Amino acid sequence: MIGAAFALLGHSVVVSGRLGQLDGSNLLVLALLFLVCESVPTLLNVKQAAVSVSFSAVLAAVVLVGPEGAALVGMTAVFSVRPGLPPVKRLFNGAQFAICGYAAGQAYEWLGGRVGLPTIAGFDDLIVPFAGAAALFVPLNFLLIAIVLVLTGQADQVPLRGLAQFMVSYLGYATFGLLIAGLWATVSSISAVLVLLPLFVARWAFGQYLAQQRSYDATIAALCQAVETKDYYTRGHCTRVSMASGMIAQEIGMGPERLRAIRYAGMLHDVGKLGVPTKVLQKDGPLTEEEFAAIQLHPMRGLEIVRGIDFLDEAFAGIMHHHERQDGKGYPMGLAGDEVPEFARIIAVADAFDSMTSDRSYRGARPVGVAMAELRKGAGTQFDPVMVMAFIKAVDRDGWEPPRKVVTPPADVAETATKDHDDPTMPIQVVSER
DSSP: OHHHHHHHHHHIIIIIOOGGGSOHHHHHHHHHHHHHHHTSOEEOSSTTOEEOSTHHHHHHHHHHHHHHHHHHHHHGGGGOOOTTOOHHHHHHHHHHHHHHHHHHHHHHHHTTOOOSSOOSTTTHHHHHHHHHHHHHHHHHHHHHHHHHHHHTTOGGGSOOTTHHHHHHHHHHHTHHHHHHHHHHHHHTTHHHHHTHHHHHHHHHHHHHHHHHHHHHHHHHHHHHHHHHTTOGGGTTHHHHHHHHHHHHHHHTTOOHHHHHHHHHHHHHTTGGGGGSOHHHHTOOSOEEHHHHHHHHTHHHHHHHHHTTOGGGTTHHHHHHHTTOOTTSOOSSSOOOGGGSOHHHHHHHHHHHHHHHTSOBTTBOOOOHHHHHHHHHHHBTTTBOHHHHHHHHHHHHHHOOOOOOOOOOOOTTSOOOOSOOTTOTTSOOOEEOOO
């Protein structure tokens, strides 16, 4: 990609000769504006990843100094003031902005856009060509980044939820480039200063969105940790159920919004255990009917605990009904077949699988193949066959890393129960109190 960017610039110098015809003062101001925005990006949840609204300056350059000028403005990303950024990443950032700027400039000219200082009377003629340039720049920018993430094995770290919103937001922020070009016709390079404020407001908006997502994740993690403190042997269970649920959801083609919701539901599916007495959860031996009733109420208690968290949305159904069965013999409401919400059918498979492949106090972890066989055996009675097959396909393709072996718990950790209500092969024993 870096080679392609330098090839474009070389072509501009050697073949077209247009690079030497650029307005140096305009180019310098646009490059400085780009560098200011690029040097203060908004950090993403992905390690060493960030976004900025600096591309608006590149799109303004498309109008004011053409494809070659836009490429040069984008290439200045190499000099951004971002401590700790390795040289290869600086070169990549500059290269991908240069390629996108050059391609957007070509699209702008192809659509009839005129390069140079716009006139007030001719401003309307810029709108359609600029829209075409922006419509090419934004998806191409995402595509180039995606290619590198896939090739370096980091694609799974990208938060897919919000990708469509990011695309739409980027297209909206691209209009700042048109604003810069339009103001240039009246106040010249001062327009770059005038748009700095809205550009930084846009950066702040990015930061607020990401801060909100981080607060959501922290809330879920805190609730999950509270649940797992009740049982040493199930630590990590919520996280793995969340991951397995996401694998099933992706396999059946669930969209990004619902995919994030199902992951939240997987994290919180057992939050109702907070309302079950610890002595019942950790009881060694058969449960009384009253104690088993307390276990059966944990999905409803879970719903009561989280129902005030608005962003969970459809996750409520997964938390409430993840112990329903296809044959109607589950709890808490005895739903059957398609009456069971889709989220609950997904979590039921993920929950049982992780329980079987994890160490428990009363047995060791079962091999993945054995657990898959149990899921197939329960398909149509306990589990939705569609979800079982989707999970098997996902695991066959992507693999599954079982949890690490559980070491002996510390002396101050209470003994754990000898049965597990999540494990279909080890049902809880219930004795009559009469």
